[in-house]
Amino acid sequence: MQQALTHLTHYAQKRYLTYFVIMILVLALPFLRINDNHFFLLSFDHKKLNLLFFSFDTQEFYLMPFVLILLFLTIFFITTLAGRMWCAWSCPQTIFRVIYRDLIETKLLKIRQNIHNKQKEYPGHFLKKSIAVILFYIFSLLATSGLLWYFIPPEDFFVYLANPGEHLLLLGILFCSSLFLTFDIVYLQEKFCVYVCPYARIQSVMFDHDTIQVIYDEKRGGVIYDGKIKLHKKPPVGECVGCEACVSVCPTHIDIRKGMQLECINCLECADACSKIQNKFNRPSLINWTSARALETGKGVRYLRFRTIAYGIALSVVFIVLLTMSTKKEHMLLNINRSSELYHISHKNGNLEITNAYTFLFQNTDSRDHEYYFEVDLEGINQAVKIIRPSKPFKLKAGEKTKKIVVLQANQKLGDDDKKDIIFPLHIKAYALDDEKIVVFRESIFVYPKNTLLK
Ligand code: SF4
Ligand code: SF4
Structure with a gap:
């Protein structure tokens, strides 16, 4: 029994823990101040920028392009190294979908029977579904406020809220953005990732043979698809038992055994699901978070390669420039x-x-x-x-x-x-x-x- 347990993967728990840490960080950071400066604040009201707890004036906004370059380089670096890691582990869309679907709809209100079948719809439950939407809208108000605190510091934000008549624009932005967020999470769902998000469209050009992705091990599991055509539910040769636990758990409604697809947000729910099935046979999951080359060669993932080193160097240079400029600012x-x-x-x-x-x-x-x-x-x-x-x-x-x-x-x-x-x-x-x-x-x-x- 002890031997069998070692094959289980626990990506979902690790992701939930990461979400929790990210949310606490994002909501707490605006409240942290050193010498009255925030970690990041772009205040149009006070015409100032706070960066890494240093204060800058509008005349010093030339730093913003460096911040944007740093942001884009970080995205390129992470995507080349670990594929769509951002989508699964830190994207607000994914985090909010987990909160709405898995926490509110499934655990709290029991509209869905379990979190293992994300394909199945549950018609009816009108009252419970309305409560779910209201609960998420309340959560959206907090999430939207958290974002606004990076533009209107909390010390001003709550004073403005106490005088709503004088700050109707702020109230309008808060309530309308929360409404849009609720619409996105409740109605658009993962369709946002597939059809709207530009990152989903461009990320594949940054992939190479060594990029970490979610990959079905066809050599072990057996061939299920020939291109887009499904040949079998269960392959005649291979370890895949055709249970399709990996398909029903997928929030973007795809079958990873078909190969890499634009819709895959790398959430690894399918890897966890398959690990439970294969664990019964004392085998590891057929779906892995690895690179195509590592799967082919049976060796580890190559993290250090030309593209990752080049991005790493560029990222370090921009970061050092930004840090130097931040500390050498004129008071x-x-x-x-x-x-x-x-x-x-x-x-x-x-x-x-x-x-x-x-x-x-x-x-x-x-x-x-x-x-x-x-x-x-x-x-x-x-x-x-x-x-x-x-x-x-x-x-x-x-x-x-x-x-x-x-x-x-x-x-x-x-x-x-x-x-x-x-x-x-x-x-x-x-x-x-x-x-x-x-x-x-x-x-x-x-x-x-x-x-x-x-x-
Ligand atoms: S969960 Fe694993 S065993 Fe079941 S269908 Fe998917 S790949 Fe095959
Ligand atoms: S295929 Fe797997 S990793 Fe990709 S979205 Fe579906 S469940 Fe998540």
């Missing part, structure tokens, strides 16, 4: 524009005063309030200019922007040219007085008038 932004007047010449108390004016646009992109000021220096001449305006440091709240008119005055005679104005490179160092890490450097010019204008 303040400063844009500088010169005024249209080149310079201003005045005489005060018999002294000649030359000033240049600028507009400095400061923004505190840090999550804390800071006090800011700046220093200026002309290239090659120490202390040649002084700051007239603003005369003292100023405070900016987290995320706050301010425009400052800056006036610089020459401390001494800077030039002696009769024909043309002299242009000096100007170095600006702006910083937070209360945090030495917050400092930015900018370049501009200081224009000194020609002699003829000074007389």
Whole structure:
């Protein structure tokens, strides 16, 4: 007896455990904050992006393409390595179908007799089916909220919900999206995977002979199909007993013994079902999660190969770039524009005063309030200019922007040219007085008038 038990596979339990961990993670992550920053938040309301617990301003949205590249490369890498692993182990469509069909319809309301026959429909049960839809709609509200928390942080979300009259758009999105999700899971079902999902259509081009898939072992089980034509229910030669447990358990209503099909979401329900049957004969399942080459050669799956290594390297490079850019972000932004007047010449108390004016646009992109000021220096001449305006440091709240008119005055005679104005490179160092890490450097010019204008 003990010997026989070793052939059983338990992919379903492992998938349920994975679903549970994913759902807890997805719902809990928006509540986690470090220095007031979220793991991921794209807030159009606050015009900010949080990534890996760092905060970025709209002007730093250039990071988003890197996030998307990382996402696509991860999908390519996983698909080449493990086929449709995403579909079975993490896709919300599959997770929600399991919750609706296997948990609510079967375990809770007993509309379906068991989870081993997903082909059979159970007409009638109008009241129970209505309760199932209502229960799933309530769950959809939570799932949709979980997604919205990555765009409207929970600390705002619940305040908005408490004032529904002022946030009708949010309520509309929440209720309508939940309604659509319920329609998709209750009515479209796995038809969504087969006919709507674009990933199902493109993933097969990323497969190679070493990609892990769900494969019926024809050598052991026997030939059932010749192309699309079914030859036998039970093959004359082979270990397949023709019970079709693998067919009835399939949520996409296919027979894996026909070979790889677009409809197969790699859920491995058929492998579990066959393992129970074959276990009675003390044999392993005829349906395996392996690669075509591994099945042919009887050796292990080749994980390290050119395509997986290339994707792995590209993925690591993009991840390192993203991480470096995230950690090297500027905690303040400063844009500088010169005024249209080149310079201003005045005489005060018999002294000649030359000033240049600028507009400095400061923004505190840090999550804390800071006090800011700046220093200026002309290239090659120490202390040649002084700051007239603003005369003292100023405070900016987290995320706050301010425009400052800056006036610089020459401390001494800077030039002696009769024909043309002299242009000096100007170095600006702006910083937070209360945090030495917050400092930015900018370049501009200081224009000194020609002699003829000074007389
Ligand atoms: S469950 Fe296994 S034994 Fe039964 S029909 Fe499918 S492949 Fe054959
Ligand atoms: S063939 Fe098997 S792995 Fe593919 S969808 Fe059907 S039950 Fe899941």
